[in-house]
Amino acid sequence: MSQAITLHQTAELRDARQDDCPAIQAIYADHVLHGVASFEETPPDLAEIQRRVAAVQSAALPYLVAEASPAGGDILGFAAVGPYRTRPAYRYTLETTVYIRRGLEGRGIGSLLLPALIERSEALGFRQLVAVIGDSENLASIGLHKRHGFREAGVLRAIGFKHGRWLDSVLMQRALGKGGDSPPDG
Template sequence: MSDTPAAPQARTDASSAPARIRPVQDSNLPAIRDIYNHYVRTSTVTFDEEETDLAVWEHKRELLAETGLPFLVAADADGGVLGFAYAQHWRAKSAYRFSAENTIYLSPDAAGRGLGKALLEALLDASARAGLHELIAVIEPTAAGASIALHRRYGFVDAGHLKGVGVKFGRTLDVLFLQKSL
């Protein structure tokens, strides 16, 4: 039995059992890759323009485990991945060791079920337990209004706005920085 607090849960729909938020498992990585690659192909929420392969996610899981940072999934009753969240160090320099960028992605068919909220709550708790002091959300504002609103509801404040720093699908894109002290 784990000594960690009960994980937040979100309803997967009005009539089903709640989704469970838990640490990532190796078997979740193909689904995580697929969720992420959906956004690479269809959206500006990520500035990646080429799909990632499984090795990228295996390396990320290994790195986060080595550094003690959280990598979580929202799983349905059958263990299917509905979304994921993680915190990775903001920069490689040691002075940044208490600051991390948070990331949350949901399966396209899992949106609107409270999973983003549940993942963010769990990530905030896990990040504080990991010793982080600051979380930074990096969000492309035209594609992720719901994400901006969610982060602000949880106490993230505006920390900067970079204009025209990305180009994807022929569009010039901004980046909004939101920050929360833990």
């Protein structure tokens, strides 16, 4: 993204670069090892994160980072969208991913990243965004998505087992543009 967006003079939003991958990997690895937002149990290595970032960007989809200001500061969080499912009928629906560096939650970083994903996804012609939130007790992520127009679409109870306990997945959805009110353009 060529234009930097500043939030409280502490963070700027920009497209991820390959040299951001070590920071992205560290943030995500911490969530995998210590949290329940991701149902992965073993953190992907740097090569896998590099592959994931490249795959999203090669599909012309947004993969964003929030960087501490001034530019060149630490990566505070990241967000991306990807296909919700691979079958052709889902081609107008994307799934969101938002992770914030531990200890920085509640400071508006998610509210910098998520609206940008929404705006860019809509500009690309997509009609629906889906968030699959690990753990129904993940009130911060549920609240973030609600504040930005997502509504709860359902809860899959005890669908995952991690850190010695059963976890739910909360499904949230947000229409983009005309949503399901008309056929897609083109």
